[in-house]
Amino acid sequence: MSVTEIKADRNNSVIRLLMNFPxxxxxxxxxxxxxxxxxxxxxxxxxxxxxxxxxxDCKDN
Structure with missing residues (x-):
């Protein structure tokens, strides 16, 4: 798994979680x-x- 922080402020955060499988x-x-x-x-x-x-980008919402 890998995590990328897309957007963050003091009390909110949006991350992208990518899960690779065999x-x-x-x-x-x-x-x-x-x-x-x-x-x-x-x-x-x-x-x-x-x-x-x-x-x-997780920018839809």
Missing amino acids: KEAGEPLAVCVRLHRESSVWKIYQVDPSLCTDLP
Whole structure:
């Protein structure tokens, strides 16, 4: 797996998570993960599959 930070500010972040699998397990999968910080804890509030987002930029929402 690899992670790329797309956008971040003090309390919000958008990352692209790319998961590579062995050839027999299927194609790579990329998703955009949107996080929000509550106090000192980061929480995932939305995950967009690659079919719903302009990957690799995660700029659709």
